[in-house]
Amino acid sequence: MLTLLDGETIYSLLSRFFNSLNLSSAAELNLMIFGKEKKRVHFYLPSQIQLVADFFGLNSHELLHNHTLYDLYWQFLPRKRSRVLKRLMLANNERRVPSSIIESNSSLNSPYYIKYCPVCTTLDIEKLGVTYWRRIHQLPLLNTCPYHKVKLLALNGGDGGVAHQYLIPIASDKPNKNCEEKLQLKFSEIIINLLYKKNKKALNISNYYDDFLAKHNLKRSNSLNLAKLDRMYEITMHDYDSFKYALSYKQFVRILRHPLAPVHPVKHLLTLTILDLSASEIENTTVFPNKLCDNKNKSIQSVDSKSITSFYRKCGSINQTSKNFHVSRLKTKKILKVEGVIPLTPLERTVCLKALLGQHRKVIANEMGLSIGYIEQIISFQPLLVEHRKKLKYKALEFEYKNLVITYIDKHPNGTIKDLKSQIYKEYYWLYRNQHKWLLANTYKLMPIHRSCSNTSEEIQKSIVCFILLYKPHSKKFLH
Numbered sequence: 355m356l357t358l359l360d361g362e363t364i365y366s367l368l369s370r371f372f373n374s375l376n377l378s379s380a381a382e383l384n385l386m387i388f389g390k391e392k393k394r395v396h397f398y399l400p401s402q403i404q405l406v407a408d409f410f411g412l413n414s415h416e417l418l419h420n421h422t423l424y425d426l427y428w429q430f431l432p433r434k435r436s437r438v439l440k441r442l443m444l445a446n447n448e449r450r451v452p453s454s455i456i457e458s459n460s461s462l463n464s465p466y467y468i469k470y471c472p473v474c475t476t477l478d479i480e481k482l483g484v485t486y487w488r489r490i491h492q493l494p495l496l497n498t499c500p501y502h503k504v505k506l507l508a509l510n511g512g513d514g515g516v517a518h519q520y521l522i523p524i525a526s527d528k529p530n531k532n533c534e535e536k537l538q539l540k541f542s543e544i545i546i547n548l549l550y551k552k553n554k555k556a557l558n559i560s561n562y563y564d565d566f567l568a569k570h571n572l573k574r575s576n577s578l579n580l581a582k583l584d585r586m587y588e589i590t591m592h593d594y595d596s597f598k599y600a601l602s603y604k605q606f607v608r609i610l611r612h613p614l615a616p617v618h619p620v621k622h623l624l625t626l627t628i629l630d631l632s633a634s635e636i637e638n639t640t641v642f643p644n645k646l647c648d649n650k651n652k653s654i655q656s657v658d659s660k661s662i663t664s665f666y667r668k669c670g671s672i673n674q675t676s677k678n679f680h681v682s683r684l685k686t687k688k689i690l691k692v693e694g695v696i697p698l699t700p701l702e703r704t705v706c707l708k709a710l711l712g713q714h715r716k717v718i719a720n721e722m723g724l725s726i727g728y729i730e731q732i733i734s735f736q737p738l739l740v741e742h743r744k745k746l747k748y749k750a751l752e753f754e755y756k757n758l759v760i761t762y763i764d765k766h767p768n769g770t771i772k773d774l775k776s777q778i779y780k781e782y783y784w785l786y787r788n789q790h791k792w793l794l795a796n797t798y799k800l801m802p803i804h805r806s807c808s809n810t811s812e813e814i815q816k817s818i819v820c821f822i823l824l825y826k827p828h829s830k831k832f833l834h
C-alpha cells in the first residue's frame with residue numbers, strides 16, 4: 355500500500371495508486387474504492403473520505419485535516435456550515451457535493467484544472483522518486499507556489515475534466531517563471547500561515563477586522579471610512595482583473611461590515627490580503643493617483659457577450675470560456691444560448707412554446723415537473739420572448755384593473771376617489787402610473803376628496819363645542 359506524502363491531496367493518492375496498478379480506466383479504480391464507476395474526486399474538498407480511509411487503512415480525520423483544504427475553509431465558515439462541510443466530506447452516502455455549501459453558485463467552486471509547482475516536482479523526483487499534487491496549490495486564484503515563489507503550472511483535461519481521469523504531474527523542462535506580483539505573494543503567504551498555524555483554533559475573523567479597522571482609523575463609531583477603503587481596494591487590485599472578479603469592491607465592504615455573513619472563504623482571504631498590503635501605503639498617500647481614478651468607474655462586472663461567443667467558437671468548450679472570462683458556467687451558457695450559438699434542447703423549446711402562448715410559469719412548471727426557477731431561466735434565454743411576455747402581462751393587468759375601476763364606479767355612483775383608493779389601492783396606483791389619462795377620464799364623475807370632507811363627524815363635533823362654549827362660557831375644558 356502507498357503512504358501519503360506531505361500535504362498530498364486525496365486525488366493525488368488515488369492517481370499514484372491508479373498508476374501503480376496499471377489499470378486501464380478510472381472506472382475500475384472507482385469501482386474498487388467507491389463501489390461505482392462514475393466518480394469525480396474534488397481536488398481539495400473531496401467527498402466520501404471515509405471510504406478512501408477504509409480502503410487504504412488510514413485515519414479519515416487525518417485525511418480530512420492534513421490532505422484537503424478543510425482546515426483552511428472552515429475558519430471562515432459559520433459554525434453550522436463548517437459542521438455540515440465536515441459531514442459531507444467524510445460521509446459515505448451523501449448526495450450533496452461538499453463545495454455546494456460554500457456559496458454554491460460561485461465560479462470559485464469549480465476546479466477545471468489541477469495545479470502544480472515545477473520546482474516542487476523536480477525536487478520530489480530527486481528526493482522521493484515520485485511526483486504528486488499538493489493541496490495548497492489547488493486553492494482557487496492562487497497561481498504562485500508559496501514555497502518557491504514561482505508560477506504554478508496547470509493541467510487542463512478539457513470538458514471531460516481532469517477529475518474524471520487519474521493523472522500525476524509531469525516535470526516540465528520550461529524555465530520557471532518567478533512571481534513578482536505583490537498581491538499573489540501576499541495571498542500565498544497568508545494562506546500558508548493560516549493553513550499551517552500551530553493552534554488549531556479558528557481565526558476570529560470578526561475581531562480581526564474590527565481591530566484592523568480601528569488601528570488604521572478606518573472606522574468612526576459605526577460607519578466605515580469608505581473613501582479610504584475604496585482607495586485601498588483600488589491600490590491593491592488595479593492590475594488584477596481576475597481578483598476583481600472574485601471580490602468586487604461592494605463585496606469587500608460588505609465583508610468588513612458583516613464578517614459573519616456566509617461568504618466564500620477565498621473572498622475572506624482576498625479581503626485579508628487587501629488589508630495587509632494596502633495598510634502601509636494608505637497611510638502615506640494623500641492624493642488619489644490619476645490612473646486609479648480612470649479605472650474607478652469602469653464596470654468590472656459587465657460581460658462582453660461578443661468576445662465570449664467568439665472565444666467559444668474558437669475553443670468549443672464552455673468550461674474554458676467561463677474560466678477565461680471569469681464568468682460562471684451558467685452565465686456563459688446563457689450568453690451562448692441568447693446569442694444563438696448553442697441550440698435549445700427539445701425540452702427548452704417546449705417550455706418556450708408554452709411561454710409564448712402566455713401560460714403562467716407556475717402552470718408550466720407543474721405540467722412539466724420542473725422548478726419555477728428553471729422555467730424562468732429557460733425563458734430568459736430568449737430576449738424576444740421575455741419582451742413578449744412582458745407585453746402580455748401588461749395587457750392582462752390593464753384589462754383586469756380597468757374592469758375593477760369601472761365595476762366600482764357602476765356600483766357606487768356617489769362614491770369618492772378616496773373610497774376607491776382605499777378599496778383597490780394597488781390597482782388604482784398601477785393605473786395612475788401607467789394609464790393616467792384613462793384614469794382621469796373615467797373617475798372624474800366621482801366626488802373629489804375635499805368636497806366629501808364637509809359635514810363629517812369632525813365638523814359636527816366642532817360645532818357642538820362652539821355651541822356649548824357659547825352657552826356655558828365657564829367650561830373652558832372643551833378648548834383643550
Ligand SMILES: [Zn+2]
Nearest residue numbers: 471474499502
Ligand atoms: Zn514549489
